[in-house]
Amino acid sequence: MILINLLPHREAARKRRRESFYVTLGAAALLGGLIAGAAYVWYQAQISTQQSKNSYLQAEIKKLESEIKEISTLQAEITALKARQQAVEDLQGDRNMPVHLLNELVRQLPDGVYLASMKQTDRTVTLQGMAQSNERVSELLRNLGSGSPWLVKPELIEITAGTVTLNPRDQRRVANFTMRIGLKRPTDVPKPAAGAAGAAGAATPAVKG
Template sequence: MSINTIPTVNLLPYHEARKAARRKKVYAMLGGAAGAGALVVLLGGLYIDSRVDAVTGLNQVLSTENSRLDLQIREVNTLRKDIDGLLQRQKAIEGLQNERNRPVQLLEELVRQVPEGVYLTTLKQAGDAFTVTGIAQSNERVSELLRNLSQVSWLDKAELVESKAVMMTNNLREQRRLFDFSMRFSYRAPEVPDDGKKGRAGAASGAAAQGARAGKG
């Protein structure tokens, strides 16, 4: 009686080959992942380098612009100081010009405002304050002069200091009763009105002064 024998198959090489294939696949995946990681790191490094270069360039541009602006600011400050100096010198010159013209302006105004029967003898100035003395035919003429001076826009605080009756002798050796007076006032810078208003105000003031003189005459 014969017994069938089952042939023996050695599967060890198959398993080894399968393990080797798996290891190769794993190594390949690891290599791919490492390559991809290296590529990402490389690209990230290139991007960061490009951004750093861009920021560095921008900082250089900003630094250059800041230096240029600082120079312009210094130039503007220098020009501003020069302009301020010129304005101050111009103001000083205008002040000197006004100071020089003020006595002439005041004398012209006094000629317009002094009523008939009033004769001024002295005019003194102390800064912005003025004192005038004179002789008047009556106290009414002194009061009229005071009112006229009070209406001048660039004169302020007109007030009578003293008015006293005196006896004087004229060229005909006649005794006349006159009034020796003194009054003071101060200078005030006039406001600059519009041209139309200025013209109308000047005409009205001139008409009023003429009317007052005519009434007193």
């Protein structure tokens, strides 16, 4: 016996396929939503972690900047203290500079040279005097330039011929000179030389004739 199906089976098959498609589409949409949600949560967690790290780094940077400012302030204070200490040492040393100057002039002044005046400005000393000859002036320059640890850079400014009257019948030719020399501070002089010069400074200064 032959059976004939008169129901609309094609439409039923299409309906099942359509329903299956909608179910699959819904499942895919749900899965996509879950994946998107999970990705969003993960990215938010990463952003939050990075923001926490950034906040920590900014706090550490501010702390370092504060420490750097403190170090700069300390360095400035140390520099100022060193400058004041150097100024005090220079003032203490400058009190003995006239003694060293007179002592060195006594030691380095050759025979036949006489000093008429001496003027000190800061660490520069101007000498005026007379000598029996130009050679005596040259000898004085050599002595001041190489034989003294306290005097530096002797410079002859002027030398002129003159005469000195010892008595109505005795007139002698002399060389009038003006020279300039530099004077070192005690802090600029090596310790052995400073010690030797200080010991010699106890002697009473006098000008050689």
